[in-house]
Amino acid sequence: MFGLPGRMAMIGRRFIEANELPARADVAIIGGGPAGAAAAWAIERAAPGTQIVLLEQSGSLGAGASLASLENFRTCWPAPCLARMMQRSVSAFLNPAADLGENTALGVRQQGYLYVAFDEKGAQTLRRDVLHLHNIGLSHVEYLDMGEVAYRYPWLGERVMAAKFDPLAGWLDSHALIYAFANCTRAARFVLGVRGACIRLAGGRVAGIITDSGAIDTPNVVIAAGANARQVGRSAGIEIPVEARPRQSFTTPWRHAAFPEDAPCIISAAPFPHVRPEARTGAIFGWEYGGVHRLAAPEQPAESFNDARFPSLTLALLARQFGHRDGVGFADPRYLRDISHRAGYYVCRSNAYTTLPDGTRQPYESQRAIIDAWPGVYGLFLSVAHVGHGVMSSPAAGEILAAKVLGRALPDPVYADFGLNVPYVEYDAGGLH
Ligand SMILES: Cc1cc2nc3c(=O)[nH]c(=O)nc-3n(C[C@H](O)[C@H](O)[C@H](O)COP(=O)(O)OP(=O)(O)OC[C@H]3O[C@@H](n4cnc5c(N)ncnc54)[C@H](O)[C@@H]3O)c2cc1C
Numbered sequence: 001m002f003g004l005p006g007r008m009a010m011i012g013r014r015f016i017e018a019n020e021l022p023a024r025a026d027v028a029i030i031g032g033g034p035a036g037a038a039a040a041w042a043i044e045r046a047a048p049g050t051q052i053v054l055l056e057q058s059g060s061l062g063a064g065a066s067l068a069s070l071e072n073f074r075t076c077w078p079a080p081c082l083a084r085m086m087q088r089s090v091s092a093f094l095n096p097a098a099d100l101g102e103n104t105a106l107g108v109r110q111q112g113y114l115y116v117a118f119d120e121k122g123a124q125t126l127r128r129d130v131l132h133l134h135n136i137g138l139s140h141v142e143y144l145d146m147g148e149v150a151y152r153y154p155w156l157g158e159r160v161m162a163a164k165f166d167p168l169a170g171w172l173d174s175h176a177l178i179y180a181f182a183n184c185t186r187a188a189r190f191v192l193g194v195r196g197a198c199i200r201l202a203g204g205r206v207a208g209i210i211t212d213s214g215a216i217d218t219p220n221v222v223i224a225a226g227a228n229a230r231q232v233g234r235s236a237g238i239e240i241p242v243e244a245r246p247r248q249s250f251t252t253p254w255r256h257a258a259f260p261e262d263a264p265c266i267i268s269a270a271p272f273p274h275v276r277p278e279a280r281t282g283a284i285f286g287w288e289y290g291g292v293h294r295l296a297a298p299e300q301p302a303e304s305f306n307d308a309r310f311p312s313l314t315l316a317l318l319a320r321q322f323g324h325r326d327g328v329g330f331a332d333p334r335y336l337r338d339i340s341h342r343a344g345y346y347v348c349r350s351n352a353y354t355t356l357p358d359g360t361r362q363p364y365e366s367q368r369a370i371i372d373a374w375p376g377v378y379g380l381f382l383s384v385a386h387v388g389h390g391v392m393s394s395p396a397a398g399e400i401l402a403a404k405v406l407g408r409a410l411p412d413p414v415y416a417d418f419g420l421n422v423p424y425v426e427y428d429a430g431g432l433h
Contacts, residue, residue: 014183014185014190015182016191017192017193018192022051023216025216026219027405028208029055030225031226032058033390034390035386035390035397036056037178037394038383039402041395041398043405044188046399046403051187055216056190057197065346066178070274071171071174073169073172074113078136079427080414081417081418081425082367082393083138085393086392086393086396088412089393093395104184107172108170108171111170114163114266144162149161157329171276172391193213197210197232198211198235200215204376205378206221206236221236223240223381227345228298229242229384234297238380242296244296245288245295245346246302246305247286247343247388248286248343249286250339250342251340252285253338254335255283256330268318273285273286275318275330289313293305302345303343306341318330346387347386347387348387352365352424364430365430368385369387369393372419381401
């Protein structure tokens with residue numbers, strides 16, 4: 001779409017400071033989280049030699065929601081667009097040499113995801129889920145009845161009635177992934193510490209970016225600024241339909257002895273607290289608790305929503321669900337020592353709706369990111385609203401974005417569902433809350 005072949009690659013260091021901002025680029029990306037770094041990686045792979053400049057406001061890449069992430073990945077997604085996005089991404093995690101370069105170490109642990117049910121109603125839901133996943137081709141996902149759960153995971157105790165198991169799921173080091181995207185680019189430049197990025201338009205098209213450290217001329221801008229996406233969009237006079245919800249996680253250096261190091265990530269029953277082993281002796285926990293705040297353009301750091309009670313409430317909930325008495329299992333007070341408690345924003349699209357028989361629109365919580373061109377402003381692209389899976393989806397998200405920027409066909413037609421103005425996709429509603 002622009003004159004790429006024969007272009008001189010930018011010469012010099014990959015990571016540069018704000019005062020070294022290049023004067024021009026073919027594509028500029030605002031935001032250096034998983035979405036922005038993957039966009040740079042995928043555009044350069046698809047069109048080598050493209051002059052890409054990524055602007056990150058912080059002193060390092062991955063300074064947004066990924067810092068609070070549990071860094072998990074899974075393949076059991078009921079909506080085909082999400083299932084295919086994760087299958088593609090997980091293939092990159094499992095075979096990084098092919099996609100991210102030789103000697104790439106992502107710290108992958110493929111220990112699975114185990115969703116558990118404690119009553120017949122929950123067991124029925126899991127059975128239905130697995131049937132649907134098989135119907136869309138995800139036959140590796142298993143339904144485990146009570147006996148099978150007890151046989152495979154005796155340490156879970158007697159309360160678990162059934163489970164859904166995704167054996168391809170696991171977790172990785174998100175920081176290593178983000179830097180792997182950056183490090184395997186050749187021509188891209190990652191400018192750190194760039195504040196105040198505003199998009200400059202001329203004649204209805206993108207002309208450049210103005211920052212506190214200087215300006216850059218470019219015909220293409222990608223907004224990949226996580227929870228700040230809406231604010232950045234406003235500088236171009238557009239209102240991106242996203243909202244941000246604060247979400248907490250915490251890591252403990254200690255884990256009860258019965259919870260083994262090779263355990264899968266456990267997703268408990270509603271309200272879905274979840275936990276997995278972390279490092280050798282620790283654990284990492286998450287749960288959407290107090291998720292009532294919905295912010296269009298948050299001005300405060302997500303940590304300002306941290307509730308000091310969150311770790312003890314999560315542990316108490318898990319202890320109650322698994323039937324652990326005081327001092328035992330998740331009710332062991334040693335879990336509450338030396339906790340690292342974090343928060344980040346889940347960013348979701350706010351323009352998803354179903355149409356009721358009487359024609360009224362019923363909004364719903366979509367799991368689909370927006371990866372698309374912005375209509376009416378030539379050269380403006382979005383990779384936003386990656387909800388609670390922007391780490392695990394990042395390779396495919398980068399490739400979809402690259403196709404949009406380069407004016408090429410999508411890698412998979414089903415990825416059209418990530419379009420800005422696609423209001424509804426079946427099986428796309430809800431998350432773990
Ligand atoms: C508690 C929690 C648990 C999670 N668990 C998982 C999980 O297990 N697996 C998973 O896949 N995902 C998980 N996620 C979600 C995942 O972290 C996000 O979906 C992902 O980080 C989104 O990537 P992003 O690049 O869009 O945004 P971010 O990660 O937020 O990155 C945005 C980047 O843009 C920069 N930026 C912002 N504004 C500007 C600006 N104006 N100029 C320049 N730079 C800017 C930021 O500094 C940041 O580096 C979790 C999130 C939370 C909060």
